[in-house]
Amino acid sequence: MNTDNHLAKLLTMYGQQQSFQRHESIFCQGDDDGHIYFVQTGLLKAYYVSSEGKESIKSFVAEGNMIGSLNSVVNQAGCSFSLVALEASQLLRLPFSLLVDKAAQSHPLANDVIQQLLALAMKKEQREFEFLSLSAEQRYQRFLAQAPQLIDRITQSDMARYLGVTPVALSRIKKRCG
Amino acid sequence: MNTDNHLAKLLTMYGQQQSFQRHESIFCQGDDDGHIYFVQTGLLKAYYVSSEGKESIKSFVAEGNMIGSLNSVVNQAGCSFSLVALEASQLLRLPFSLLVDKAAQSHPLANDVIQQLLALAMKKEQREFEFLSLSAEQRYQRFLAQAPQLIDRITQSDMARYLGVTPVALSRIKKRCG
């Protein structure tokens, strides 16, 4: 009855174990990398770098979560973001094409994939809502409330770049509202 | 070979035809509405209203696209946004639970659902990127470039609220950059 057991089985059967040290890069913006990465231990950050050099953090990926560049996979284009280890991390790597093939053959697996994609879409909609409707201060408060397990594993600067403000601005927000 | 034909078939077989006039509401934030709506003709807007009364537009939904509140469906909670017709619209309405049931029974349909969810996730990631990394002016330019077919069907105020700025600010941006 546990969810996603077919996906988990696929990962353990076909996934390739990989280790990364703190600060080590998994892939870079522009690379062609059609894999999904499942985090067994550790912490990753996915981030964009603009043409002017500004870094913006798309997401943090902790144990039990997976990530990969949909753009690279679906559009056969380069990755739209970079992926780096914030802590020493154990990953399971799987070619996305393999997942697609297997899901086309196995209905239970396809159902697991639907669950994963639904969860992803909802997470992204949530974030869209926060940028659209909330102030930087409100986004900060929500982050504290919803990801308390992350706050002592990331720097304040990275939290700022995840929230869409500069590190200086986040320092001011903290002072302002405790 | 055409994509999503199973989903299309399901819609025509089980979908209920509904007509809405301009300005008519399909559902409201907080309502319990577990349907997905496929737009045959017309144009919808999905929007949040904050506790202070500020309206923020989540998305415009034109012919050939579908929408529904994932939050209402997956979490059995109220809709997180409101849906209204910007033009007289013909919709096909389907209980999401029906889609879930049928997808659990039909593997080809499940594959169609995966395609839809992938496309949705990528659209939302794109929007996340724009809010995270681009200025209001850059978001405006991109909107012009990527949705030219919409600009003469929506008001400038609605475009502003979609881009995350006030109508006054968008008027200034237009003046600034042509």
Add this chain to the structure above:
DNA sequence: AACGGGCATTAACCCAGGTTAACAATGAAT
């Protein structure tokens, strides 16, 4: 023709956040 409502523009004022820079604190490397 006259009225009234929504929409876009513009101006004036204010504020949150960006930018730059100085400074302190921490911590890893020699």
Add this chain to the structure above:
DNA sequence: ATTCATTGTTAACCTGGGTTAATGCCCGTT
């Protein structure tokens, strides 16, 4: 212990966008 790099704080100044309000335009209604 010293050095160097990274991080966080604070200050000064600037700018983009929010707010409010006035004005004019367009359009649909009567």
